[in-house]
Amino acid sequence: MQSGVFHTNYAKDMQLRPTWVMRARLVLLIAFLVIFPFVASVYWLNLANQIMLFSITAVGLNLLIGFTGQISIGHAAFVALGAYTAALLSTRLNIPFPLDVPFAMIVAGLVGLIFGLPSARLKGLYLAIATLAAQEIVLWFLKHLDLFVPNVGESISLVPTWAHEQFLSTRARADFNYYWVILFFLSLVVIFSVNLVRSRVGRAFVAVRDQDIAAQVIGVDVNRTKLIAFMVSSMIAGLSGALIAHYRGIVNWERFTVDTSVAVLSMLIIGGLGRVSGSIYGAIFVTVLPALLTQFGLLFRDILPDVNRIIPYVQQGAFGLAIIFFLIKEPEGIAKMWKDVKDYFRLWPFSY
Amino acid sequence: MMQTSQTSEQSNLTTNPKAVMPIMQVQDIGLRFGGVHALSGVGFNVYPRTIQAIIGPNGAGKTSLLNCISGLYKPQKGQILFDGKYDLTKMKPHEVAKLGVARSFQNIELFRHMSVLDNLMLGRHIHMKSGVISGGIYWGAAQKEEIQHRDYVEHVIDLLEIQHIRKMPVGALAYGLQKRVELGRALAMAPKLLLLDEPMAGMNSEEKEDMARFVLDIAEEQQLTIVLIEHDMGVVMDISDRVAVLDFGKLIGDGTPDEVKRNQAVIDAYLGKEH
Ligand SMILES: Nc1ncnc2c1ncn2[C@@H]1O[C@H](COP(=O)(O)OP(=O)(O)O)[C@@H](O)[C@H]1O
Ligand SMILES: [Mg+2]
Numbered sequence: 288m289q290s291g292v293f294h295t296n297y298a299k300d301m302q303l304r305p306t307w308v309m310r311a312r313l314v315l316l317i318a319f320l321v322i323f324p325f326v327a328s329v330y331w332l333n334l335a336n337q338i339m340l341f342s343i344t345a346v347g348l349n350l351l352i353g354f355t356g357q358i359s360i361g362h363a364a365f366v367a368l369g370a371y372t373a374a375l376l377s378t379r380l381n382i383p384f385p386l387d388v389p390f391a392m393i394v395a396g397l398v399g400l401i402f403g404l405p406s407a408r409l410k411g412l413y414l415a416i417a418t419l420a421a422q423e424i425v426l427w428f429l430k431h432l433d434l435f436v437p438n439v440g441e442s443i444s445l446v447p448t449w450a451h452e453q454f455l456s457t458r459a460r461a462d463f464n465y466y467w468v469i470l471f472f473l474s475l476v477v478i479f480s481v482n483l484v485r486s487r488v489g490r491a492f493v494a495v496r497d498q499d500i501a502a503q504v505i506g507v508d509v510n511r512t513k514l515i516a517f518m519v520s521s522m523i524a525g526l527s528g529a530l531i532a533h534y535r536g537i538v539n540w541e542r543f544t545v546d547t548s549v550a551v552l553s554m555l556i557i558g559g560l561g562r563v564s565g566s567i568y569g570a571i572f573v574t575v576l577p578a579l580l581t582q583f584g585l586l587f588r589d590i591l592p593d594v595n596r597i598i599p600y601v602q603q604g605a606f607g608l609a610i611i612f613f614l615i616k617e618p619e620g621i622a623k624m625w626k627d628v629k630d631y632f633r634l635w636p637f638s639y
Numbered sequence: 640m641m642q643t644s645q646t647s648e649q650s651n652l653t654t655n656p657k658a659v660m661p662i663m664q665v666q667d668i669g670l671r672f673g674g675v676h677a678l679s680g681v682g683f684n685v686y687p688r689t690i691q692a693i694i695g696p697n698g699a700g701k702t703s704l705l706n707c708i709s710g711l712y713k714p715q716k717g718q719i720l721f722d723g724k725y726d727l728t729k730m731k732p733h734e735v736a737k738l739g740v741a742r743s744f745q746n747i748e749l750f751r752h753m754s755v756l757d758n759l760m761l762g763r764h765i766h767m768k769s770g771v772i773s774g775g776i777y778w779g780a781a782q783k784e785e786i787q788h789r790d791y792v793e794h795v796i797d798l799l800e801i802q803h804i805r806k807m808p809v810g811a812l813a814y815g816l817q818k819r820v821e822l823g824r825a826l827a828m829a830p831k832l833l834l835l836d837e838p839m840a841g842m843n844s845e846e847k848e849d850m851a852r853f854v855l856d857i858a859e860e861q862q863l864t865i866v867l868i869e870h871d872m873g874v875v876m877d878i879s880d881r882v883a884v885l886d887f888g889k890l891i892g893d894g895t896p897d898e899v900k901r902n903q904a905v906i907d908a909y910l911g912k913e914h
Contacts, residue, residue, distance in 0.1 A: 297785075297786045297789045297790065297793075298782065298786055300789075301782075301785060301786075301789070478775075479775035479776075480775075482774060482775050482776065482777035482781070483771065483774045483775045485777070485785075486769055486773075486774035486777060486781045486784075486785060487764060487767045487768075487769045487770075487774055487781070487784070488769070488770060488771050488774045489774065490753075490757055490760060490761050490764070491761070491764060493750060493752065493753055493757075494750050494753075494761050494764075497750040497751055497752055497753065498748050498749065498750055498751070500711065500732075500748060501744070501748040501749065501750065502750075502761075503710075503711070503731070503732035503733050503736070504709050504711070504732050504733075504735075504736060504741075504742055504748075505736055505741070505761055505762055505764055505765070505824065505825075505828060506733045506736030506737050506764050506765035506828070507733055507761070507764055508731075508733045509733070515771060519771055561752075
């Protein structure tokens with residue numbers, strides 16, 4: 288039938304990577320990701336894992352802030368909930384590693400849903416402050432966890448757990464093995480998010496962000512859509528938290544303060560709001576920049592014996608400058624810069 | 640000459656409206672903003688497959704009335720019955736949309752950062768089903784649904800002759816095209832009732848002509864009922880079956896274009912002054 292032809296055309300038209308250049312780039316990326324852990328030192332492997340863990344949280348938060356336009360500056364709270372849920376399930380109920388992940392996601396998602404409720408009434412700055420309050424409430428709860436769960440200390444240790452016994456005997460092995468585990472979950476999150484934003488729910492997210500009156504009038508239940516965004520992004524944060532718990536082998540609330548929330552937020556700003564890839568560029572930038580500065584600073588160890596004390600200030604300064612640069616010069620972040628570069632070469636040699 | 644595209648059935652409706660059940664009954668609507676009476680005691684019927692114009696000077700309450708129909712404003716008084724059974728004044732905007740009421744806005748309200756295609760696909764939102772999980776998986780149900788509704792959207796694109804801009808972000812389009820895309824988004828909803836708030840405002844006469852042609856073609860093709868707010872009297876008298884006239888929030892005339900033209904209150908309040 289005629290319509291059959293049309294359908295294949297539309298499917299082609301809706302492809303994520305319509306050209307061979309794009310597909311080739313994807314193959315290169317995959318090759319890099321596969322080869323990397325075999326050639327990288329433990330230091331870089333650890334850094335890569337940290338980047339991927341942040342990327343998971345950032346991709347999830349981007350769905351909420353970048354796509355749906357709902358600002359949250361308390362997202363680390365949901366990472367924390369995922370981490371604590373995983374830690375308690377593993378240590379108290381002996382639930383082995385991958386099986387506790389869905390529970391961590393559900394707990395974080397439900398709490399995210401509850402703290403998303405004010406979004407029906409509050410916008411912009413007011414909502415941001417409500418999410419900040421959410422962060423503090425969750426942290427208070429975790430700091431006083433001993434009131435609710437018997438015999439928990441300030442931090443929960445997961446070592447040795449089932450996963451460690453199975454295949455993570457030493458720290459170096461752990462970095463290598465967890466590289467694959469985290470990469471697997473990050474890939475799932477990225478594929479899920481990319482698909483979500485090109486289908487019905489994701490379009491509703493952007494509609495709510497761009498024009499919430501028009502969104503209502505075409506039949507989008509705006510409040511429900513906001514809650515979905517809160518829940519999905521919190522679930523993804525919970526996933527990241529569960530992975531952090533197992534990877535680090537120890538869970539402590541100090542890792543999940545407002546500082547962490549702001550760090551993830553800055554990844555979105557630097558990487559590019561409203562682009563899935565942007566969250567990852569941002570996570571790379573924010574994680575690698577201080578590491579590079581440290582490496583660079585250590586080159587001067589002989590001339591400047593005090594360099595170790597100066598490095599943290601340089602890191603903070605560079606971080607602040609980077610955020611200011613992107614806010615002013617490239618509000619659409621690294622993702623946009625990368626797109627411009629690609630456009631330049633797409634037209635090359637006629638690019639001017 | 641534009642009236643040639645109307646069916647004889649429609650002219651029957653307009654000569655003897657009481658013979659058919661109205662698709663929408665606006666009854667005694669009263670809307671206040673603080674001390675401002677935006678609408679008071681407004682009531683009229685809209686009949687199926689007719690073009691119902693609403694005219695009146697600036698600030699008369701035309702947009703407010705559409706907002707009441709859409710569920711965006713909650714009038715303090717009166718009701719708006721749709722299909723004889725749903726009181727739109729008690730419903731949320733997205734619920735009204737699901738009943739098959741679509742609209743465009745006086746000041747274009749598109750999703751600026753999205754492409755024309757995505758804007759129109761959002762018009763299909765109420766007819767689509769995929770949720771977070773099937774959307775996240777995509778391959779399978781969600782993709783099938785995308786393709787199916789893309790087919791419908793392409794039909795609307797053809798109808799409005801906007802093939803060349805389908806992938807453009809709407810924010811980058813010229814004003815006249817944006818108006819057309821907004822009409823397209825409403826049409827993609829396959830509505831029963833289409834509310835158009837000054838779809839031709841700010842257009843040159845050629846663009847107006849195009850827009851009038853689209854509206855008539857669509858009304859014909861999709862068996863639509865249209866409520867149209869428009870300032871251009873030539874256009875209104877030409878294409879509408881019935882005209883309601885608002886002045887300072889009150890209904891001062893309601894009937895066929897000819898009846899309204901002869902109505903003394905209307906002439907005094909509106910026609911006399913502007914033309
Ligand atoms: N959201 C609102 N808040 C306060 N006053 C409003 C609001 N919307 C409309 N009005 C007032 O209602 C009256 C009718 O406005 P409107 O419906 O926009 O008129 P029209 O579309 O006929 O030009 C005006 O006096 C306007 O100021
Ligand atoms: Mg108006």
